Amino acid sequence: MMQRRPMIGLALMAVASCIAVAARLLVVRTLDGSLVVGWPGPTLGQFRVDAVLVACSAGAALGASGAILQTLLRNPLASPFVLGVTSGAGAGVAFASLAASIAGMAAPTGAALGAPALAGALLALGCVLLLSRRHGALDPITLILGGVIVGAIASAGSTVAEALLPPERRGLLTGWLFGRIPEVPDMGSLAACAAAALGLTGLGAAWGNRLDGAALSDDEARSIGIALGPMRTAMFIGCGVATAATVALCGPIAFVGLLAPHCARALVGARNRILVPAAAVAGAGLLTAADALRQWIDIGGGRLPLGAVTAVFGGVAFLVLLRRTAAGWMA
Amino acid sequence: MSALRFQSPIIARGAFMFAPGEVAPSAGRVTVLIGPNGGGKTTALRAAAGMLAPEQGAILLDGAPVHTMPAAQRAARMALVAQRPEVGAPFSVRDVVALGRVLRPASPERIAHALARSGLTQLADRPFHALSGGQQQRVAVARAFAQHEPGGVLLLDEAFAAVDPPEAAALVREIRAEAAAGATVLAATHDLSVASALADDVWCIAGGRSTAFGAARELLTRAALPSLLGVAVAEAHGSRGTIAVADYGGILPEAPR
Structure with a gap:
């Protein structure tokens, strides 16, 4: 009885996620604004499959x-994002753009931003973990504060780098900060993110x-x-690397990492x-659902940035959560 | 039976120095730790649980230094109830009690038994955080019961400070039963009536040093306690023997005899 309920919850969750995947694969809005249901064939369909693979890997991680x-x-x-990786990745992207500008190269975009984002994220993670050592072990409270401080310093660095860019190259960082699901992903980044998601999930379940x-x-x-001590170190590094892999692939995606555990907890305990x-x-x-929704909302010329969708829905859900859990958990 | 031995450990915590000398709580008996606030009761229990590394001397569990023992190995022989139980996830009472067996196999019956001994059977499926402070303390004690093996060590840090008298009386009985079955019990309390009910031996710590160690019938008395605790003490006749009570200066008129 105690064992069965969580399994039913997990099954329900899997079914809901499959529906989101099917919706993303089969329903899109065309350029003339109409919603079209169907499969466009293997060539065009590949874009949708890749986008679903990216969303599933990043979301799972x-x-x-x-x-x-x-x-x-x-x-x-x-x-x-308490681990400081997002701001670190942002700083990596900003400094890469600055370096490219100084070297007289074209402004980096898309997959070319993956490497500097990853480098910045891992650097920030390393700083946060070093800062949060107390008595030879990682301390949760110090880690949260260390993440805030490293994040603030990295954001300041991004602002400085952005300000030093020539005017026509500015704004890139703002676009990157929205997050996106690339339909033509860098396969190496995708594989790394998927592997990190699977590895972290396996580790978390095994050490549950x-x-x-x-x-x-x-x-x-x-x-x-x-x-x-050893368990915290292993888990914080695992979570940090997995998050860095998602940020390198998709940019920072707000609220999914906060809300998904609460949805799961409501169903499986x-x-x-x-x-x-x-x-x-x-x-x-x-x-995947947020990416599907983004396809369907008609805002005239383009589509909503993914980060806007997760932020609007996630922000509202976060407020509800705050009201519910502020009195609840820590007592 | 496990043997716990303080072999002149010295532990410095800022300005505070814990240096109790040689003390060995006996297996099969309950040793109650008393002493003023900030005197070192919690340090003694944390050190006994292997949470603090002595700069000199050692705290030995069956002859091996307890703070270098692998955590899983130590957990099989020793359970700790901390002063303030904390649970940072929305677990049920049963989930929290089951954590006592987190690394070892446990039958649901064993968990149910631990819940029953702390009077928590009716509350087993409630969220831990929905409980009162005293109930949460009983959950922590139940977790220690689930973890504890006969002949092991039980360390209790003010484990009933917020528990109501009827439940505290029941817990006292259960803990005395553990000692009777061979456990080494070391329990800190500031409640003299709890100490009177629980103690075979009394260990008094003040300023990080042992000021007394001996049989309860000699130390929990109107003669001995005032110099140890700095408070007047009255003695009352309980159902099973004499009870020491801190005399704060009660103002009730004497009852007619």
Whole structure:
């Protein structure tokens, strides 16, 4: 009885995510503004398949790392971006643009931004992890503050780099900050992100019981047998690398990593052995659904940026969450 | 049976120095830690649980330094109830109690038994965070019951500070039963009536040093306690023996005999 309910929840979540995938594959708005249902054939369809693969990998990585971080940081409002990787990636992109401008090269766009984004994200992650060492172990509270500080410094760096660009090259960073699901993704980045999502989900599920134990206070967690230091280090690095891989592939995508774990928790409960895989499925479904929705909303000339969709829906959901959990979890 | 031994450990925490000397709580008995606030009761329990590394000396569990023992190995022989139980995820009461067996196999019956011993059977499926402070403390004790093996060590840091008298009395009985079955129990409390009910031995710590260690019937008395705790003490006749009570200067008129 206790075992069956989470499995039913996981199945429901998988079905919902499959519906989102089908919707993204089969329903698009054409240039003349009409919604068309159907499959355009293998050549054009490949764009949709690639977009779904990107959304599922990135969403799963964000969902799994959000679930793990909410447990490890003992905070329902934690998201993968507390690790400072987004701002770090933004700074990487800004400085890459500046370097290209100084060297007299064309402004980098699309997949060419993946490498500097990844480098910036990993650099910021390294700084945050170094800053949050206390008594030889990683401390959750210091980690949150370290993430805020590193993020602020990286954002300041981005602003400076952007200001130094010639006027015609500015604005690139703003576009990048919206996040996007590329229909022609860099296959290396996609493979890296998918591998990170699968690896992190597997690790979180395999160590699910230990993660549950880490929700207790430090002393209590150690006293029930959790080797807290090594586990935190491994998990924070895993979450940081997976998030960096999504940021390199898609740019920063707001709220999915925050909301997916809550959707999953509502259906499967809070035990991490099943919560982490469920949050990965929920993240994949949410991000695919957001990308599908973006295709359908007619705003005249173009389409809504993905980040706008996740931010509008995610922001409202976040407010609801804040009202509900502020009194709830930490008591 | 596990043997716990403080072998003149020295632990410095800022200006505070914990240096209790040689102390060995006996297996099969309940040792109650008393002493003023900030005197070192919690440090003693955290050190016994392997959370603090002594600069000199050692705290030994069956002859091995407890703070270098692998966490999983230590958890099989020793359970700790911290002063303020914290659960940073929306778990049910049953989930939290099951964490006592997180690395070892546990039957649902064992978890149910631990819940029943702390009087939590009716609350098992409630969210932990919906419970009162005293109920949450009982959940932490139940988790320690689930974790504890016969003959192991139980460390309790003010584990009933917020628990109501009827539930506290029941927990006292369960913990005495663990000691009778061979457990080494070390329990800090500032409540003298709880200490009177729980203690075989009393260990008093003040300023990080041991000021007394001995049998409860000699130390929990009107003669010995005032110099140890700095408070007047009255003695009352309980159902099973004498009870020490802190005398804060009660103003109730004497009842007619």
